[in-house]
Amino acid sequence: MANKKPIIIKFKAQVYQIRTTIDGGANVTLSLSGKEIKALTQLLQVKEQIGILLEVAAIPIKIEIQSQLQQKNDKARRKERYPYRSNQK
Numbered sequence: 001m002a003n004k005k006p007i008i009i010k011f012k013a014q015v016y017q018i019r020t021t022i023d024g025g026a027n028v029t030l031s032l033s034g035k036e037i038k039a040l041t042q043l044l045q046v047k048e049q050i051g052i053l054l055e056v057a058a059i060p061i062k063i064e065i066q067s068q069l070q071q072k073n074d075k076a077r078r079k080e081r082y083p084y085r086s087n088q089k
Contacts, residue, residue, distance in 0.1 A: 009046070009054075011039035012061070 013030040020026050032040060046052055 007042070009039055009042045011036045 011032055013032045013036070015028065016031040017029040018026055019029075046054060
């Protein structure tokens with residue numbers, strides 16, 4: 001019987017919650033972006049299979065929140081309707 005190459009499910013997520021269980025284990029809840037549809041589908045397929053576990057390797061990455069927030073603010077900023085008006089009264 002030939003060995004199958006394992007499927008790698010790759011996605012970015014934040015740790016949402018960690019809870020300890022009575023037996024000393026832990027439940028870890030991850031928060032995935034709505035853009036991670038492929039990974040969500042693959043995870044659901046794994047969940048439906050009996051006797052299958054995940055071997056997980058997590059790689060912490062730092063995102064630049066400042067630039068992402070600035071991009072959102074730039075998009076959200078409205079153009080002035082009457083740019084020739086002054087705010088002085």
